[in-house]
Amino acid sequence: MSRFATGVAVVTARAPDGTRHGMTVNSFTSVSLDPPLLLVCLTTGARSTEAVTGAGRFAVSFLSARQQHIALRFARRGEDHFAGLPADDGEHSLPVVPGALAHLVCDVDRHLVAGDHVVVVGRVREMCDRPGEPLAFFGGRFTEVALQHEEAPLWSF
Ligand SMILES: Cc1cc2nc3c(=O)[nH]c(=O)nc-3n(C[C@H](O)[C@H](O)[C@H](O)COP(=O)(O)O)c2cc1C
Structure with a gap:
């Protein structure tokens, strides 16, 4: 799997009970555009997994190239992943990572156990994004993406 960037x-x-939880993931996948669905695979029994399935709502923050320390923290x-982090709850009452490239606020559409993980499908209810460069993960290491800025995007989804 680590050969997949x-x-x-x-x-x-x-x-x-109101406690904030968060977990770094690289298992994020876009699933459907209509309706807008995404999925993440979360370790069975992890605190964040219990919080996501228990609350039925979660947020996903895409990290920027400058946020490797956030990836390590979570x-x-x-x-307590939020200790000392100025994380805003916003109108949706969900904590999100400040300064991330995008936030997607989701309701849990369904979840299923697959091996030692829970596949959580989320239905996107709100989103916002900001400019920046992404943080990437490859071969067990953080890395950066060399964007070809001179070319217009070929696809947008
Ligand atoms: C780059 C990176 C990607 C990760 N991706 C996932 C993932 O997709 N799913 C997962 O369950 N854990 C993943 N982990 C491990 C969790 O972030 C870690 O186990 C986390 O502390 C669990 O949160 P908890 O404190 O709520 O148990 C990843 C870790 C790193 C550094």
Whole structure:
């Protein structure tokens, strides 16, 4: 799997008791445009997984090339990932990563257990984005993407 280059995102949710949780993921996939669906694969039993499935809502923040420290912060098991982070809840009452390239706010459409992960399909309810360069992950390392700025986008979805 590590030979497949991906972006890096943080899945965040507020557990039914109000606690904020978040987890770094690279298993993000766009699923459907109409309706707008995406999926993430989350470790069974992880705090963030329980929060996402328990609350039925979550947010995905796409990390920028300058946010490797955020990816590391949200990958540490058993820590309060939000400690000292000025994360805004916004109108949707979900914590999101400040300064990320995009935020997608989702309702859980369905979820299913697959091996040691839970595949969570989210229906996008809100989104916002900002300019910037993406953080990438390849071969077990963070890396950056060499964008060909002189060319117009070929596709947009
Ligand atoms: C680049 C990167 C990508 C990751 N992708 C995933 C993923 O897609 N799914 C997952 O369950 N864990 C993934 N992890 C591991 C989780 O971020 C890590 O286990 C996290 O601390 C679990 O959160 P928890 O504290 O809620 O248990 C990834 C870690 C890194 C560094």
